[in-house]
Amino acid sequence: MRLSPLAWPRRQQLLVGAGVTLALAGLAGWFWLGRTGTGLLRLSGRIEGYETDLGARIGGRVAEVTVREGERVKAGQLLVRLDDEEVRARLRGAQARLGSARQQLNQDRAQIDVLDSQIRESRLTVAQAEQDNLGRVGQARANLASAQAQLAQAQAQQRLAKVTLGRTESLVREGAASPQSLDQDRTALETSEAVVTAQRRQVEAARSALALAASTDLNPSIRAAQLQGLGEQRQRALAKVRASESDVRSAQAAVQQVKAEVAYLTIRSPLAAVVISRSVEPGAVVASGRTLLTLLDPTTVYLRGFIPQGEIGRVRLGQPARIFLDSDPSRPLAARVAEVDAQASFTPETIYFQRDRVRQMFGLKLAIDNPAGDAKPGMPADAELLPR
Numbered sequence: 001m002r003l004s005p006l007a008w009p010r011r012q013q014l015l016v017g018a019g020v021t022l023a024l025a026g027l028a029g030w031f032w033l034g035r036t037g038t039g040l041l042r043l044s045g046r047i048e049g050y051e052t053d054l055g056a057r058i059g060g061r062v063a064e065v066t067v068r069e070g071e072r073v074k075a076g077q078l079l080v081r082l083d084d085e086e087v088r089a090r091l092r093g094a095q096a097r098l099g100s101a102r103q104q105l106n107q108d109r110a111q112i113d114v115l116d117s118q119i120r121e122s123r124l125t126v127a128q129a130e131q132d133n134l135g136r137v138g139q140a141r142a143n144l145a146s147a148q149a150q151l152a153q154a155q156a157q158q159r160l161a162k163v164t165l166g167r168t169e170s171l172v173r174e175g176a177a178s179p180q181s182l183d184q185d186r187t188a189l190e191t192s193e194a195v196v197t198a199q200r201r202q203v204e205a206a207r208s209a210l211a212l213a214a215s216t217d218l219n220p221s222i223r224a225a226q227l228q229g230l231g232e233q234r235q236r237a238l239a240k241v242r243a244s245e246s247d248v249r250s251a252q253a254a255v256q257q258v259k260a261e262v263a264y265l266t267i268r269s270p271l272a273a274v275v276i277s278r279s280v281e282p283g284a285v286v287a288s289g290r291t292l293l294t295l296l297d298p299t300t301v302y303l304r305g306f307i308p309q310g311e312i313g314r315v316r317l318g319q320p321a322r323i324f325l326d327s328d329p330s331r332p333l334a335a336r337v338a339e340v341d342a343q344a345s346f347t348p349e350t351i352y353f354q355r356d357r358v359r360q361m362f363g364l365k366l367a368i369d370n371p372a373g374d375a376k377p378g379m380p381a382d383a384e385l386l387p388r
Contacts (some may be wrong), residue, residue, distance in 0.1 A: 041314050041385040043364065045305025047325075049377045052273065052295040056082065057264040060282055060289045069278050073269045073295070080267040080280070080292050086175055091258040096176035098251035103167045105244035110160045112241060115154055115234045121149040122227040144206035151199035158196050158232060161189040273297045276377070301375050302338060303383055308359040309344045320386045321366050325379060333375060335383065338367035 007048055060082035067079055111152050124145060165185040171177035277294035280286060309317065315337060322332035341363040368375055375381070 034284065040387075041307065041311055042382065043305040043307050043385070044380070044382050045303050045364075046368075046376055047301055047375045047379040047381055048304045049275065049296045049298070049301040052270065052293045052297070054079065054267055054269075054293045054295065055289050055291045056080075056267070056286050057288060058087075058261055059286060060084075060086070060265065060280050062284045062292075065278065065280060065282055065292075067275050067278070067293070069275050071275050072273045073273060073275060075269055075272050077269045078266060079269055082265040082267075082286075084262060084265045087258065087261050091255070091262060092174075093176075094251065094255045096171065096174055098248065098255055099167075100171065100176060101244065101247040101251045103164070103171075105161065105241065105248055107164060108237065108241045108244045110156070111237045112234065113365060114156055115230060115237055117149060117153050117156065119227065119230045119234065121146060122230050123147075133137075140206065140210040144203065144210055147199065147203040147206040151196065151203050154192065154195040158189070158192040161185065162191040165189050193365050247379065267292065269295065271295065271297055296377060298371060298376070301371050301377060302380055303335065303364075303366040303368070303375075305364050305383060307364060307365070309360045309362060312344075312362045314342070315340060315362075315385060322386065323366060323368060323375070323386045324382045324384075325374060326381070327379070328374065329382075332384075334369045335366040336369065337364060337385070339365035 062080065063083045064081040065079070066077075066081075067073055073079065124142070164186075165182075168177055168182050168185045172179060172182050273295035274297075275293055276296045278292075279294075280292045281292075286292065317337055317340065319337040321335045321337060323335050324332050344360040344362050
């Protein structure tokens with residue numbers, strides 16, 4: 001015989017009512033937490049980090065690698081050194097070409113000085129030619145001045161030949177000039193010395209003729225044409241000087257470029273980090289752009305995880321979180337939401353069950369406030385997003 005609820009004892013009625021009330025309260029609380037998002041959102045993932053690849057800016061043979069995988073390095077620390085013999089040989093060649101360009105510039109400038117002397121001489125003779133009947137004494141003086149100017153010109157050529165010969169000898173010793181150039185410069189010096197001797201004789205002859213000089217007329221038109229010709233030669237000489245100056249600047253730029261390549265032979269750490277990959281050994285020949293080492297800053301590691309698409313509304317940038325490492329789950333690491341994927345994707349390929357793979361997920365990146373060296377790339381970890 002069954003009794004109706006009204007016939008139950010009073011105590012049983014109270015217990016049943018309390019149970020129903022607790023069940024309704026639990027259901028309401030679950031519904032409220034689900035609706036407001038104040039509950040904890042859990043996810044799992046893996047610790048990752050920002051990697052820095054260090055490569056060779058120029059090719060060469062590896063002479064030294066100073067670090068191994070797992071070592072900590074300081075900013076500015078030497079990591080890799082490439083063999084520099086070939087680059088330094090190129091530097092010596094570039095410096096030799098710079099010296100040759102400077103020598104040519106000096107020669108061109110000396111030619112300007114010679115032409116200036118000739119122009120002054122020509123102007124002097126033109127001025128003398130414009131006078132009426134200067135007399136033999138005046139002409140003798142002009143001849144003497146001309147001989148002296150020619151002697152100065154010959155002496156200038158002699159000094160230039162000596163300077164040129166000395167520089168050529170230095171270049172020959174360095175291997176930057178040929179012996180034929182040395183022979184040519186020696187011949188030029190001997191020729192200039194002979195010209196100086198001849199000009200000195202002319203000066204003495206002009207001085208001797210000064211006492212016996214008689215007045216004579218000069219042809220101004222011829223002297224004016226000579227002066228114009230010298231002016232044109234000077235313009236061409238100036239153009240050569242400008243070209244030589246351009247060559248010197250180009251050679252200087254080449255030297256600076258090779259010096260920069262010498263600096264590229266040493267690779268230093270751009271930051272304080274940990275070496276996570278070493279892909280080269282001493283003696284290996286590497287090409288330009290090849291990655292030699294990979295560094296990771298241990299202070300910037302983060303947790304990469306995924307949450308179901310339906311939970312994305314409970315996530316905000318900057319939201320606090322806690323990360324639990326398998327190595328010490330009792331001591332969570334403080335973190336925050338640093339990045340949320342812009343669009344949903346299927347679950348990672350490490351999920352093998354089809355019913356889980358077809359679910360769309362959003363990727364999160366949780367930045368760890370203070371990794372303290374405990375969180376290392378590749379470690380699995382769990383996380384809880386705290387309500388804001």
